[in-house]
Each structure stands twice: as structure tokens, then as C-alpha cells.
Amino acid sequence: MGYEDLPILQYLRIAVDILLVWYVIYKLIMVARGTKAVQLLKGITVIIVVRMLSHYFGLSTLQWLMDQAITWGFLAIIIIFQPELRRALEQLGRGRFFSRSGQPGEDDPEIIVESIVKATDYMAKRRIGALMSIEKETGMSDYIETGIALNSRISSELLINLFIPNTPLHDGAVIIQKNQVAAAACYLPLSESPFISKELGTRHRAALGISEVTDSLTIIVSEETGSVSAARNSELHRNLNQDELREILQKELHSATKTVSSNRWHWRGKKDG
Known part of the structure; x- marks a missing residue:
């Protein structure tokens, strides 16, 4: 037949x-x-x-x-x-496996960059500790699940309020996924590297730790000194000013928007002083 x-x-x-x-x-x-x-x-x-x-x-x-x-x-x-x-x-x-996944709204990368820079500058001047990790190609859903889900549009006011001391969500990391604040109060893995300076605290170790297992970009504001640092690819660049931070974010967010996975990440931060 x-x-x-x-x-x-x-x-x-x-x-x-x-x-x-x-x-x-x-x-x-x-x-x-x-x-x-x-x-x-x-x-x-x-x-x-x-x-x-x-x-x-x-x-x-x-x-x-x-x-x-x-x-x-x-x-x-x-x-x-x-x-x-x-x-x-x-x-x-x-019952969500067969449901249609909603796509978050796409914000202008420039608006996101300025929101992060403005919030970082505000917190640095007032020595408000902060830890913000931006997802790239390697997913961070495992770490998002350790925090409180927000799925909110990014704004400087929101980021600042999340890190105000003695608020419920100030302790832990904020994870930015698909141009949204996906979650706050997230736990990130601490780096076990013996080469980390003893003067660096838990936030910097967490930033380096997540950079060792993902390709994310993590911004740190020191609570003790108010200095701004960035971690990616197991490297920590400290004492960044507004212009340097803006340049880093523009390169990272624009490359993510264009989905150019082969684009290499080049930037220079200030050396430890």
C-alpha cells in the first residue's frame, strides 16, 4: 500500500x-x-x-x-x-508552558543609559551602595529567581529607590534583562579569586563572581567611598567617572540591541589608585 x-x-x-x-x-x-x-x-x-x-x-x-x-x-x-x-x-x-510569552517593550537604549548613569551618579555622591547587573547573551534567569520579580521599565528614580538603605529591596543585586528591571534583591555568586584586593567588599566580589560565570556587565557603587566600578569577563575596572560609565553602557546596550554576538568589548577604565 x-x-x-x-x-x-x-x-x-x-x-x-x-x-x-x-x-x-x-x-x-x-x-x-x-x-x-x-x-x-x-x-x-x-x-x-x-x-x-x-x-x-x-x-x-x-x-x-x-x-x-x-x-x-x-x-x-x-x-x-x-x-x-x-x-x-x-x-x-x-499552565504557562504552552502560553504565549509576552515580549517586554523596547525602550530607547539612550534613555536606559542615561537612567543608569543618573542613578549611579546620585548614589555615588551620597555613598549609597548599589549593585546592578545587565544581562547579555548568557541568561541570568537562575539568579533572577533568587530575588523579587519586578519586570518594570527602567528609570533613574526606580533604581535609586531600590537601593535606598533600610528599604525591603536594598540588599542584593538588581538584574536588568531585556531592557527591563527584571528583579531586585537578587543573590549573585561570590568570586573565590585569591587576587581580589582585601579592601573590596561583598558587592565587588559578587560583581566579579557573576562576571566569571556569565558575560553580563555589572555596575557597582561603593558604600564606603562612593566610587563607581564595572565588572565583566572576570575583570574589575574601578574609579569610573560619568563619561567613562556612559561610554561603557552605550557600547554594551547598543551591541545588545543590534544582536551582534561577535562584537568584542573594548573599553578602558581608570587603574586602581
Whole structure:
């Protein structure tokens, strides 16, 4: 019996089956998109490509190694992607897995830059400690979940009020995601580097810690000195003035808006004095 003998209902069943599978895969990608799993998926893709090339060129030892990685990969995926799988199951239980994800409104990057610079300058002059982390390509959803969700438009007034001492949300980090203040009072991992100056406190260690595991840009205002610092790629640049901070933010936010992932980040801050 050929395909022409299949009833129309059979064709519809096959089509619905394929569409449902693709939709589930799409939703899983959406769940993983805001996490570190994206980088791990890139690594898995590299392993698969290397396996195909080793087979094509007859590299038996490399092919055996890739076969072992793929054979045990299923168990490794369950262990590595445990937070993402948990999040997907939670969304499924809340009925949000199949709901349409709303996209936040896009603000002008210049407005966002000026809001952050204005808030930072205000807090620096008054020695109000602050920690603001801006998400880039590597998702920060795991850290957003440790804080209080806000999903608010960025403004200097909002940022200042979040860090006013003795307020409920002043302790912890503010995470900016998709041009919104996603959450406040978030916990960031502390750096274990032995090369960090002893004069730096928890905020600076947290800024360096998150820069070691993500590609985020983190702004720090020191409560003791009022100095402004920025951390990215495990590097801390201190004693930044308004113009230097504005230049950094403009480069970062404009590159994120244009989604140029290969754009390298070049800037120079003042050396420790």
C-alpha cells in the first residue's frame, strides 16, 4: 500500500504529530534561552560536529571518544540541565508552558543609559551602595529567581529607590534583562579569586563572581567611598567617572540591541589608585 492509499485523516494525524513535537521543542528552547544552558547546547553541537568530521576523515580514536561522550550524554544532560528541566516542569504545572510569552517593550537604549548613569551618579555622591547587573547573551534567569520579580521599565528614580538603605529591596543585586528591571534583591555568586584586593567588599566580589560565570556587565557603587566600578569577563575596572560609565553602557546596550554576538568589548577604565 502506497502513500496515496492513506486516508486524509491519517495525513492529518501525522501532520499534527509533527507540529506538536516541533512546538514542544520550540518551547523547550524558549525555556533554556534565558539560562546558561544555551552555552552548554553550543558545546553539545560542537561534540556532534566533531563526531561527524572524525567519521568522515577516519580519525578512529577521536571518533571513539566522541561516541563515548554521546553514549553517556543523555545522563549528563539530565544532570547538567537539572535547573532548566525543573523550570520547564514548573511552568507545565502552572499552565504557562504552552502560553504565549509576552515580549517586554523596547525602550530607547539612550534613555536606559542615561537612567543608569543618573542613578549611579546620585548614589555615588551620597555613598549609597548599589549593585546592578545587565544581562547579555548568557541568561541570568537562575539568579533572577533568587530575588523579587519586578519586570518594570527602567528609570533613574526606580533604581535609586531600590537601593535606598533600610528599604525591603536594598540588599542584593538588581538584574536588568531585556531592557527591563527584571528583579531586585537578587543573590549573585561570590568570586573565590585569591587576587581580589582585601579592601573590596561583598558587592565587588559578587560583581566579579557573576562576571566569571556569565558575560553580563555589572555596575557597582561603593558604600564606603562612593566610587563607581564595572565588572565583566572576570575583570574589575574601578574609579569610573560619568563619561567613562556612559561610554561603557552605550557600547554594551547598543551591541545588545543590534544582536551582534561577535562584537568584542573594548573599553578602558581608570587603574586602581
